[in-house]
Amino acid sequence: MYTELGLYIDGAWMTKGGGKGEDVINPATEKPLAHLPHAGKAELDAALDSAARGFATWRNTSAYDRAKLIHKATDLMRERHDAISKIMVLEQGKPYPEARAEVLTSADIIDWYAEEGRRSYGRIVPGRVKGTRQLVTQEPVGITVAFTPWNFPVLTPARKIGGALAAGCSLILKASEETPGACVEMVRCFADAGLPAGVLNLVFGVPAEVSEYLLSKPAVRKMSFTGSIPVGKQLAALAARTMKRTTMELGGHSPVVVFNDADPEKAADTIAAFKYRNAGQVCISPTRFYVQEDVYKRFVTRFTEYAEGLTVGDGLEKGVAMGPMANPRRLDAMDAFVADAKDRGGKIATGGKRRGNQGYFFDPTIITDVPDDSKIMTEEPFGPLAPIVTFKSFDEVVERANSLEFGLAAYAFTTSNSTAAAIGEALESGMVGVNSVAISTPETPFGGVKESGHGSEGGTEGLGAYLSTKFISQG
Numbered sequence: 001m002y003t004e005l006g007l008y009i010d011g012a013w014m015t016k017g018g019g020k021g022e023d024v025i026n027p028a029t030e031k032p033l034a035h036l037p038h039a040g041k042a043e044l045d046a047a048l049d050s051a052a053r054g055f056a057t058w059r060n061t062s063a064y065d066r067a068k069l070i071h072k073a074t075d076l077m078r079e080r081h082d083a084i085s086k087i088m089v090l091e092q093g094k095p096y097p098e099a100r101a102e103v104l105t106s107a108d109i110i111d112w113y114a115e116e117g118r119r120s121y122g123r124i125v126p127g128r129v130k131g132t133r134q135l136v137t138q139e140p141v142g143i144t145v146a147f148t149p150w151n152f153p154v155l156t157p158a159r160k161i162g163g164a165l166a167a168g169c170s171l172i173l174k175a176s177e178e179t180p181g182a183c184v185e186m187v188r189c190f191a192d193a194g195l196p197a198g199v200l201n202l203v204f205g206v207p208a209e210v211s212e213y214l215l216s217k218p219a220v221r222k223m224s225f226t227g228s229i230p231v232g233k234q235l236a237a238l239a240a241r242t243m244k245r246t247t248m249e250l251g252g253h254s255p256v257v258v259f260n261d262a263d264p265e266k267a268a269d270t271i272a273a274f275k276y277r278n279a280g281q282v283c284i285s286p287t288r289f290y291v292q293e294d295v296y297k298r299f300v301t302r303f304t305e306y307a308e309g310l311t312v313g314d315g316l317e318k319g320v321a322m323g324p325m326a327n328p329r330r331l332d333a334m335d336a337f338v339a340d341a342k343d344r345g346g347k348i349a350t351g352g353k354r355r356g357n358q359g360y361f362f363d364p365t366i367i368t369d370v371p372d373d374s375k376i377m378t379e380e381p382f383g384p385l386a387p388i389v390t391f392k393s394f395d396e397v398v399e400r401a402n403s404l405e406f407g408l409a410a411y412a413f414t415t416s417n418s419t420a421a422a423i424g425e426a427l428e429s430g431m432v433g434v435n436s437v438a439i440s441t442p443e444t445p446f447g448g449v450k451e452s453g454h455g456s457e458g459g460t461e462g463l464g465a466y467l468s469t470k471f472i473s474q475g
Helices: 041-058 063-079 081-092 096-117 155-167 181-192 207-215 229-240 264-275 293-308 328-343 394-401 417-426 459-464
Strands: 007-009 012-014 022-025 032-036 123-126 133-140 143-147 170-174 200-203 220-226 245-249 254-258 286-292 347-350 365-368 385-391 409-413 431-434 467-474
Touching: 007 041, 007 181, 041 143, 041 170, 041 200, 041 207, 063 081, 063 096, 063 155, 063 181, 081 096, 081 181, 096 155, 096 181, 096 459, 143 155, 143 207, 155 170, 155 181, 155 220, 155 459, 170 207, 181 200, 207 220, 207 229, 220 229, 229 245, 254 264, 254 394, 264 286, 264 293, 264 409, 286 293, 286 394, 293 347, 293 365, 293 385, 328 347, 328 365, 328 385, 385 394, 394 417, 409 417, 417 431
Parallel strands: 143 170, 143 220, 170 200, 220 245, 254 286, 254 409, 286 385, 365 385, 409 431
Antiparallel strands: 007 012, 007 200, 022 032, 123 133, 133 467, 347 365
């Protein structure tokens, strides 16, 4: 069911590279799936040369024709979605329905970018002198590079592929070495659709070595990164040396505010399902729960019922609602969060431990009575842990929710229109869901503020990140 792995450079697949390579592990069984080749400097140089040639071709292809070819690739993604989804489950662990939804949503994202690329209009600005034409045009920024993580092996690369290719840029994509197969198959859809050689290149390697080498090249004009804040800061510093444009979608620690006037059971059902999606390994996962005192007990009771009712297991098995953690590092991190919470007086309402002796499984967990300065309340858990605490007033919870340097996503539940408007404005976050978790769609901007990054993917903002503005004054 798995796939043959390789690098994709200059329109050709390479099953060997100059780097050492590594095995890809199934997180449900801890068994190897395949060996992944790594690119060495020779392969990276080939990708850079290829991207330069690809850009020369692609930028001179009309947006109309670019969109037609991109649509061919997304049609193939939909035709092959079952195979791609199963590959994703094997290497990443998420349940099959989640993987299937990710592949199909990724095709929608790329399609939306393709259509928006056709509408990348300029404008005419009236001149001050008669006979003068003032034109504002949009041009592709050039060769771009992108670095994507393991938690969404198709969706995060799709956002970058869609934006870059729709704008007329060429792209060198370094996807995650831990979850390469699904991305390989997505890139194969573009190759089979007839994308010109060099427009899209896929490489793998030692992350720090690949990123440092590619970002040192002046020919690269744009970098997009999805990942942790510390790594994001390092890459931003490297990009600044040659003034590359950057889009940085970094980590979060999303607060959830449940007011007394909300339906606590309905809120718990909505947000609990979102909490345990992909075993909590989601950058916009709800991770700090503040519940007003009058509805606190009802909310915790319903949330606990939901968590205890989840079926945990191999994502390819029917009925499984939560798969394993993606790697053993996450298991160790969960143990550390739980131990600190207990040391700080926290109570485990359910879960709190590893499950079984094979695979990287961890129980859906709820922790109560933790102080605001505990590890779980100040650091992104990136796992199936839900700390739930109380609050008294609007001003108090806003101060607590905004107290960290994270600002990616936030959520709130209330039946009051005035409270909904007020909390939406008060939360310092790039995306806010009020009585909703639908904060990520192809046509809307996705991105954070503060240390959660800058720039957006999705929406017109996402396309604009790959375009340069040129002003032409013609007398």
